[in-house]
Each structure stands twice: as structure tokens, then as C-alpha cells.
Amino acid sequence: MSSTFEQIANIIAETCDIPRDTITPESHAIDDLGIDSLDFLDIAFAIDKAFGIKMPLEKWTQEVNDGKATTEQYFVLKNLADRIDELVAAKNTGA
Amino acid sequence: MQLEYFQLIDRIIDLNIVEKTITVEAQVPQTNTIFEGHFPGFPIMPGVLLTEAMAQSSGWLLLGVMKFERMPFLAMIKQAKMRGFVSPGQLLTIEAKIEHEGSGFAVTSAKARVGKDLVCSADLTFRHIPFPDPALRVHMDAMAEKIGFPQQAVPHD
Numbered sequence: 586m587s588s589t590f591e592q593i594a595n596i597i598a599e600t601c602d603i604p605r606d607t608i609t610p611e612s613h614a615i616d617d618l619g620i621d622s623l624d625f626l627d628i629a630f631a632i633d634k635a636f637g638i639k640m641p642l643e644k645w646t647q648e649v650n651d652g653k654a655t656t657e658q659y660f661v662l663k664n665l666a667d668r669i670d671e672l673v674a675a676k677n678t679g680a
Numbered sequence: 681m682q683l684e685y686f687q688l689i690d691r692i693i694d695l696n697i698v699e700k701t702i703t704v705e706a707q708v709p710q711t712n713t714i715f716e717g718h719f720p721g722f723p724i725m726p727g728v729l730l731t732e733a734m735a736q737s738s739g740w741l742l743l744g745v746m747k748f749e750r751m752p753f754l755a756m757i758k759q760a761k762m763r764g765f766v767s768p769g770q771l772l773t774i775e776a777k778i779e780h781e782g783s784g785f786a787v788t789s790a791k792a793r794v795g796k797d798l799v800c801s802a803d804l805t806f807r808h809i810p811f812p813d814p815a816l817r818v819h820m821d822a823m824a825e826k827i828g829f830p831q832q833a834v835p836h837d
Contacts, residue, residue, distance in 0.1 A: 642783040
């Protein structure tokens with residue numbers, strides 16, 4: 586279990602008042618946890634702060650709307666954790 | 681302050697794009713029908729309007745930082761605290777600061793004072809999108825000029 590997932594799960598549990606034990610790496614933030622776009626702003630704020638990144642939500646949303654990506658790629662939590670790890674790595678290498 | 685038009689900010693005193701801060705003034709009118717109901721014998725500015733004034737202050741700051749390319753819309757209010765009464769005729773000085781710039785959203789903190797007294801504060805979240813209608817951009821340009829938005833910070837097409 587990645588520590589990134591644990592941090593995300595804790596943020597979601599606290600921000601959205603969702604029992605922590607119901608949040609798994611396979612959880613889909615929207616379909617399974619019922620997080621709406623406004624709550625996701627709160628989550629994005631907390632994740633940006635916690636990891637020192639800027640999650641490209643608009644780019645991701647555009648890719649989903651254009652059919653270039655699925656919501657699962659960004660909103661299933663294990664995948665979201667991977668995306669965050671990539672953003673952190675890119676930041677650390679100055680990319 | 682033109683309450684009927686929901687224009688709560690009268691003038692920009694300071695705008696610092698680098699520090700991402702703004703200071704504005706808002707003159708509460710001496711008379712308004714709002715005060716007849718809120719409250720008889722004890723007229724005070726409703727907390728929702730004080731919150732809106734803090735939101736509009738933050739909005740002007742965000743417009744400046746985003747070079748008038750996108751329009752901010754209030755999405756979330758947290759920690760809104762009405763700390764003191766604001767009476768007709770009082771002058772509000774409102775300060776706002778950008779706390780975080782996310783993708784498609786921003787978070788600000790704002791405080792309003794009457795003189796030295798802190799009367800309200802809040803943490804505010806905005807979604808921002810490209811101007812949805814050219815008429816809105818025209819309106820915001822006109823408002824910017826009216827309230828003394830630094831014209832060098834307003835890009836013109």
C-alpha cells in the first residue's frame with residue numbers, strides 16, 4: 586500500500602466525512618464514494634498543499650471530456666496516487 | 681456600495697499582483713430598504729452581504745492575478761465569522777490574499793475592518809473559467825475602471 590494512497594484516503598475521509606475504512610485503492614472517487622465536483626475542489630486543495638503540487642484538474646477533465654482518458658485513470662484512488670507520485674517526481678526533477 | 685446591483689466594492693486602495701493581495705474600501709449606505717427589515721430599530725449589515733463584499737474583494741484580486749483572462753465565481757465559504765456589527769454609513773476596509781492557486785480554482789482569505797476593528801473574516805474558494813460571455817468581460821472592464829482598478833493591470837485586446 587503506497588503512502589500516497591494512505592494520505593489521499595485520509596484527506597478524503599476528513600474532507601468529505603467518509604468513514605476511512607470504506608476507502609480502498611480500488612474506490613472510484615465519484616462512482617463509489619459519491620464525491621462531487623465541489624468536494625473534489627476541497628480535496629484538490631488539500632492534496633496540492635500536502636504534496637506541494639498543482640493537480641492539473643482542468644487538463645484531466647478535458648481529456649475525459651474529449652474521450653482521451655477515462656475517469657478511472659484519474660479518479661480510482663490507486664491511479665490517482667500514481668498520478669500524484671508522477672507529479673511529485675516531476676516537481677523534484679524540475680520537469 | 682450599490683446594494684441593489686450587488687456592487688459592494690467602491691474603490692481599490694491597493695493591488696499587489698506579486699504578493700497577491702488587495703485592499704479595497706466599501707462604503708455602507710446610510711439608508712437602504714435592507715436596513716428597514718434588518719433590523720427595525722437596530723439596522724446592521726447582513727452577514728451574507730459582508731461575506732459577499734469579502735468575496736468581491738477576492739474576485740478583483742483574482743481577476744488581476746489572472747490578467748482578466750478568466751472569471752472567478754464563488755464556490756465555497758469556510759470559517760465565515762461575523763465578529764462585530766456593521767452599521768449604516770460605516771466604511772469597510774477589506775483585505776484579501778490568495779492562499780492557493782489550483783487548477784481551475786483558487787482559495788483566498790479575507791478580512792474586513794471598520795477603522796481598526798476586525799468585523800468579519802472568511803476563507804473563500806472560487807472556481808474560475810474563461811469569460812462565459814463577452815458582455816460580462818465588457819461589464820467587468822467598466823467596473824474595473826469605476827472602482828479604480830490599476831489600468832496597467834487590465835489587459836486590453
